[in-house]
Amino acid sequence: xxxxxxxxxxxxxxxxxxxxxxxxxxxxxxxxxxxxxxxxxxxxxxxxxxxxxxxxxxxxxxxxxxxxxxxxxxxxxxxxxxxxxxxxxxxxxxxxxxxxxxxxxxxxxxxxxxxxxxxxxxxxxxxxxxxxxxxxxxxxxxxxxxxxxxxxxxxxxxxxxxxxxxxxxxxxxxxxxxxxxxxxxxxxxxxxxxxxxxxxxxxxxxxxxxxxxxxxxxxxxxxxxxxxxxxxxxxxxxxxxxxxxxxxxxxxxxxxxxxxxxxxxxxxxxxxxxxxxxxxxxxxxxxxxxxxxxxxxxxxxxxxxxxxxxxxxxxxxxxxxxxxxxxxxxxxxxxxxxxxxxxxxxxxxxxxxxxxxxxxxxxxxxxxxxxxxxxxxxxxxxxxxxxxxxxxxxxxxxxxxxxxxxxxxxxxxxxxxxxxxxxxxxxxxxxxxxxxxxxxxxxxxxxxxxxxxxxxxxxxxxxxxxxxxxxxxxxxxxxxxxxxxxxxxxxxxxxxxxxxxxxxxxxxxxxxxxxxxxxxxxxxxxxxxxxxxxxxxxxxxxxx
Numbered sequence: 309x310x311x312x313x314x315x316x317x318x319x320x321x322x323x324x325x326x327x328x329x330x331x332x333x334x335x336x337x338x339x340x341x342x343x344x345x346x347x348x349x350x351x352x353x354x355x356x357x358x359x360x361x362x363x364x365x366x367x368x369x370x371x372x373x374x375x376x377x378x379x380x381x382x383x384x385x386x387x388x389x390x391x392x393x394x395x396x397x398x399x400x401x402x403x404x405x406x407x408x409x410x411x412x413x414x415x416x417x418x419x420x421x422x423x424x425x426x427x428x429x430x431x432x433x434x435x436x437x438x439x440x441x442x443x444x445x446x447x448x449x450x451x452x453x454x455x456x457x458x459x460x461x462x463x464x465x466x467x468x469x470x471x472x473x474x475x476x477x478x479x480x481x482x483x484x485x486x487x488x489x490x491x492x493x494x495x496x497x498x499x500x501x502x503x504x505x506x507x508x509x510x511x512x513x514x515x516x517x518x519x520x521x522x523x524x525x526x527x528x529x530x531x532x533x534x535x536x537x538x539x540x541x542x543x544x545x546x547x548x549x550x551x552x553x554x555x556x557x558x559x560x561x562x563x564x565x566x567x568x569x570x571x572x573x574x575x576x577x578x579x580x581x582x583x584x585x586x587x588x589x590x591x592x593x594x595x596x597x598x599x600x601x602x603x604x605x606x607x608x609x610x611x612x613x614x615x616x617x618x619x620x621x622x623x624x625x626x627x628x629x630x631x632x633x634x635x636x637x638x639x640x641x642x643x644x645x646x647x648x649x650x651x652x653x654x655x656x657x658x659x660x661x662x663x664x665x666x667x668x669x670x671x672x673x674x675x676x677x678x679x680x681x682x683x684x685x686x687x688x689x690x691x692x693x694x695x696x697x698x699x700x701x702x703x704x705x706x707x708x709x710x711x712x713x714x715x716x717x718x719x720x721x722x723x724x725x726x727x728x729x730x731x732x733x734x735x736x737x738x739x740x741x742x743x744x745x746x747x748x749x750x751x752x753x754x755x756x757x758x759x760x761x762x763x764x765x766x767x768x769x770x771x772x773x774x775x776x777x778x779x780x781x782x783x784x785x786x787x788x789x790x791x792x793x794x795x796x797x798x799x800x801x802x803x804x805x806x807x808x809x810x811x812x813x814x815x816x817x818x819x820x821x822x823x824x825x826x827x828x829x830x831x832x833x834x835x836x837x838x839x840x841x842x843x844x845x846x847x848x849x850x851x852x
Contacts, residue, residue: 311392311393311394311735311739311773311776368443368477368479368480369424369480370420370421370423370424370425370477370480371424373424373425373443373444373477373479373480374424374425374426374443374444374445375444375846376443376444377425377426377442377443377444377445377446378426378444379847380442380443380444380446381426381428381430381442381444381446381803382803382805382847383803384430384448384803385430385772385801385802385803386802386803386804389432389433389434390430390431390432390433390448391431391432391433391626392431392772392773393431393622393626394731394732394735394736394773395619395622395696395699395732396431396451396454396619396622396623396626397429397431397731398730398731398732399615399616399619400429400431400449400454400467401429403460403463403464403467404427404429404447404467404471406464406548406549407464407467407468407471407544407545407548408427408471409548410544410545410547410548410549411471411472411475411544411547413547414543414544414547416472416475416476416540416544417475421475421477424444425444425445425474426444426445426446427445428445428446428447428770429446429447429448429449429467430446430447430448430449431448431449431450431451432448432449432450432451433451433626433627433629434450434451434452434627435450435451435452435455435573435627435628436450436452436573436574436575437450437452437453437456437562437565437573437574437575437576438450438452438453438574438575438576438579439453439466439467439470439576440470440579441470441471441473441474441478441479442479443479443480445474447467447470447471447474449466449467450627451623451624451626451627452573452623452627453466453576454619454620454623455620455621455623455624455627456561456620457558457616457620458557458561459551459554459557459606459613459616460550460554460606460612460613460615460616461545461550461551461552461553461554461557461606462554462555462557462558462561463554463616464545464548464550464554465541465545465550465552465554465555465558466558466576468541468542468544468545468548468550468555469537469538469541469555469580470537470541471541471544472536472537472538472540472541472544473533473537475540476533476536476537476540478533478536478537481533530581531581531583534580534581534586535585535586535589538555538586538589538590539589541555542555542590542593549603549605549606550603550605550606551600551602551603551606552593552594552600553594553600553602554606555590555593556587556590556591556593556594559582559586559587559590560587562574562576562577562582563582563587565577609686609688609689610686610688610689611688611689611691611692613649613689614649614685614688614689614692614693615692615696617649617650617652617653618652618653618656618692618693618696620653621653621654621656621657621660622656622657622660622696624637624657625637625657625660625661625664626660629664631665634661634662634664634665635661635665637657637658637661638658638661638662638665638667638670640654640657640658641654642654642655642681648681648682648684648685649685649689649693651678651681652678652681652682652685652693655674655675655677655678655681656674656678656696656697656700658670658674659671659674659675659678659700659704660700662674663700663703663704663707664707668704668707668708671704672704675697675700675701675704678693678697679697682694682697691724691725694721694724695721695724695725695726698717698718698720698721698724698726699717699718699721699726699732699733699736701717702714702715702717702718702721702736702740703736704717705717706736706739706740706743709743711740711743711744711745712744714740714743715740715744718733718736718737718740721733728760731764731774734757734760734761734764734774735773735774735777737757738757738761738777738780738781739777741753741754741757741781742754742777742780742781742784751784751785754781754784754785755785757781758778758781758782758785761774761777761778761781762778765778765794765797769797769801770801771801772798772799772801772802773798775794775795775797775798775801776794776795776798778794779791779792779794779795779798782794788819789815789819789822789826789829789830789833790829792811792812792814792815792833793812793815793829793832793833793836795811796808796809796811796812796815796833796836796837797836799811800836800840805840805841805843805844806844808836808837808840809837809840809841809844812833812834812836812837813837815830815833816830816833816834
């Protein structure tokens with residue numbers, strides 16, 4: 309579904325090409341996070357993070373690590389390839405929440421770490437196979453990774469591994485090794501992880517660019533952390549109710565991919581190097597012969613398998629929306645021996661590709677074929693697939709500027725068990741309402757949706773998409789101050805604090821004589837502006 313982003317501040321420059329943009333970002337992070345530019349290989353004198361870390365501790369404190377992660381995320385969120393697809397994001401969040409619960413039950417996340425970290429995931433529009441952990445509990449997942457995994461268990465194994473990098477505080481532990489490595493080396497390693505998501509060769513130059521320690525030392529330390537993340541992640545995966553064979557099969561799939569090609573599509577293999585020891589350990593944990601009990605939720609005829617198949621199909625389309633890529637997907641047909649679920653997923657792929665490729669007739673035909681194939685699914689999978697297809701139909705009509713038909717499709721989904729409490733349904737319903745002709749019924753619906761969106765952003769203050777749609781609703785409802793505040797919150801959630809402050813200052817200048825309600829709204833906006841200004845000052849202090 310085409311989700312809006314807040315209008316960028318006028319001063320913002322046009323984005324560079326993706327590979328260049330992310331490598332440049334990694335370089336800037338190396339300078340800004342670690343105290344400004346220095347000559348290549350020059351060791352940093354003293355502690356370059358006076359207000360982030362404790363110079364005498366062996367690792368960065370959880371609070372300081374979170375602040376470091378927040379700063380990185382404010383830069384990353386401005387990249388247009390960091391996307392919000394509500395359906396895929398909801399799927400990832402479902403897995404992520406389950407793994408977090410498991411990690412807490414196992415004692416991997418203590419109270420201090422739990423309270424300090426964000427524990428947040430985000431999506432990157434990229435066809436490469438990659439995922440990465442950042443300081444402060446942030447996890448990035450490339451759509452290419454979701455698209456290439458065969459099961460939810462394989463995907464969850466990667467997320468569990470990345471979660472374990474965070475719970476075991478690997479980045480903080482690297483920073484604590486200042487007696488053995490230079491701060492420049494630590495900085496370039498973190499920056500390299502970010503760059504690897506876009507350009508593997510440039511990432512390698514960053515990762516191994518620090519001259520204070522040898523490449524071998526960095527690799528050995530990395531391998532120790534990888535083994536620890538494998539071991540802890542395996543336990544978290546099992547505790548969360550996933551099939552632990554997913555970790556071994558994921559390793560085997562990555563190993564096979566690295567043998568077949570090394571064209572840069574698998575940056576995960578560069579930042580998380582596979583060794584025969586790691587693969588052997590993953591197999592050994594399954595027991596002799598790999599015999600183990602498969603959790604009921606991981607059965608191939610269950611809901612989990614159906615949802616993963618549909619989200620992998622969706623990721624396959626959204627990871628590369630160039631015309632040539634969409635046209636290639638539009639020509640695909642299910643294999644003759646494909647299962648019913650594989651046929652549904654393939655038709656859904658074609659539908660989405662045609663939808664975004666400007667072929668509405670083919671999109672509609674593929675939707676019919678997907679629904680026909682869905683009738684052969686096990687009963688447990690039919691409701692999951694029906695919801696995704698119903699929302700897909702609503703998307704089709706919305707893209708074709710048919711809000712009445714989109715509304716009817718959405719109502720069918722809601723009548724079949726979907727709920728406006730679900731974020732994908734809520735955002736789609738708001739888009740449909742905003743696209744509909746003006747009427748008293750539309751205004752009543754807008755009021756109800758504004759209340760729901762207000763509750764949503766109260767739960768998730770960094771939900772830029774919900775803030776943006778809420779701003780549009782308040783504007784439609786003749787609430788200009790609320791609209792400005794929501795737009796400012798959306799811009800801030802995307803990391804643009806100066807742009808958010810500008811909007812509040814503009815509202816102050818525009819509404820000089822507000823009514824009683826406006827006075828209250830402006831006071832809230834003033835408080836938010838002061839918070840953003842404090843954050844800006846803190847960032848500047850951390851960089852000095």
